[in-house]
Amino acid sequence: MxxxxxxxxxxxxxxxxxxxxxxxxxxxxxxxxxxxxxxxxxxxxxxxxxxxxxxxxxxxxxxxxxxxxxxxxxxxxxxxxxxxxxxxxxxxxxxxxxxxxxxxxxxxxxxxxxxxxxxxxxxxxxxxxxxxxxxxxxxxxxxxxxxxxxxxxxxxxxxYMAEGVKEYPIWQGNVRASLYIPSGNGPFPGVISMSGGYPGAMKYKAALLASHGFASLALKYYGEDDLNQELLFTDVGYIEEAVNFMINHPMVDGTNGIGFSVNCYGATVALAAASVLPKGRIRCIASTNGWPFPYGIIHYKGERLAPNFPPRLNIYPGENGVQNFEFRYCFDTSNFEAVKDISLQFFNQHQISYLFVVGSDDGYFPSAFLCDVTKSLLEDANHPDYDMIYLEGAGHLIEHSYYPLAAVALTWNELHFTGGRQPFHSLAQINSWPKILSFLYSKLRTRVS
Structure with a gap:
């Protein structure tokens, strides 16, 4: 002994x-x-x-x-x-x-x-x-x-914070956020993190990104401080201001633009920004269970970026008050030109690299279906640099490695079935999180002529 x-x-x-x-x-x-x-x-x-x-x-x-x-x-x-x-x-x-x-x-x-x-x-x-x-x-x-x-x-x-990582509250211009800077002299590759239906910012994601060497901004875009309280009304000009803040920050290497690590509706907002911001601002986007079609109003400089095409909503009674939602978009997906007309135009930005992480068991949106649509849009536009990770058995809330599954989550004060099955969900997180980090680092460190 x-x-x-x-x-x-x-x-x-x-x-x-x-x-x-x-x-x-x-x-x-x-x-x-x-x-x-x-x-x-x-x-x-x-x-x-x-x-x-x-x-x-x-x-x-x-x-x-x-x-x-x-x-x-x-x-x-x-x-x-x-x-x-x-x-x-x-x-x-x-x-x-x-x-x-x-x-x-x-x-x-x-x-x-x-x-x-x-x-x-x-x-x-x-x-x-x-x-x-x-x-x-x-x-x-x-x-x-x-x-x-x-x-x-x-x-x-x-x-969530490695030794030496610093947190700075940001209230500059219209930007409301928390900035996380790694230890060391910098400058560091810059990433903006945005969540979906959760008001404010999930700061732990940005802190974890900083622990892996990124200058990371946990950006609030609705629901807190003096921001718009409605999720489904987003001004991309606000996202542009946050991007410019990061590019001009002395601890951020903005030479090549910045990256996004986003999920759910935060991914839709990031894809909207990719559609219209000047070249050189956004270098790459890692989207987790996001979708390319706004079901709210997204505008930039007074113009809507795409029609509001709300999904047909079916609600199935669940156990213990849980609502099981099934969303379906009302268009013919075989008509790619029609899809382009109602989609955000991110696929035309060939200088931006995309990584789409998709869970097959997303109970909140038909992410697997939207993955197929997104892939078709990118292929039709001959986009040169995108990848898709399809994760069997993973739900909507795909987080970092070793994160507990939340198959049901409180969203908008309602219990929503978000999906995911073990052991597949756990394995999906272990497999996808390192790939997200590698994608962001490789694209932000690779110079584009």
């Missing part, structure tokens, strides 16, 4: 020891006490009986104190050890070898006051803790109501 502890310390594994509920004792070890929110960690469990059945429980709290947790079942090897990167979970919230399963497969807890919650860290300057506990035997979430009576076996800290 002393030798085991010495080995763990030498390999930078951090561990605690407590008693299990009936027999044995357990040590949970992690190779890092502090890690980024999108960073994998190594987890091990030792000091168990040979072939002992245990439940690994993980828990974290969102900014609104909502609890997210995961239960997984493991059987120790002949030496009384479990390595999550080698051993299979045989039950609980996931099965198979999932090294980061205790984080990726978290769900809103049945102990929450509200059934449906979305994991959000609203202030990325604050770290958050993930607690791990081991219980003897195979337990389900409903059978261990006193699971928090004991101290955690292990607590690790996760963060």
């Amino acid at each position: 002393m030798m085991l502890k010495r080995i763990l310390r030498t390999s930078n594994m951090r561990c605690f020891t407590t008693s299990l509920s009936r027999n044995g004792s357990g040590i949970i070890s992690a190779n890092k006490e502090l890690s980024m929110a999108d960073e994998p960690i190594n987890l091990e469990i030792s000091d168990l009986h040979p072939k002992q059945k245990i439940t690994l429980h993980s828990a974290v709290r969102s900014s609104n104190s909502a609890l997210f947790e995961c239960f997984s079942h493991y059987i120790a090897n002949e030496n009384g050890r479990i390595f999550l990167d080698k051993h299979e979970s045989c039950g609980g919230y996931y099965k198979g070898i999932e090294p980061m399963g205790p984080l990726s497969f978290m769900r809103p807890s049945n102990l929450n006051k509200r059934k449906h919650e979305r994991f959000l860290i609203k202030d990325p300057t604050k770290t958050f803790k993930v607690d791990f506990r081991v219980f003897d035997g195979f337990l389900e979430d409903t059978s261990q109501q006193n699971r928090f009576d004991t101290e955690p076996h292990l607590s690790i800290t996760r963060t």
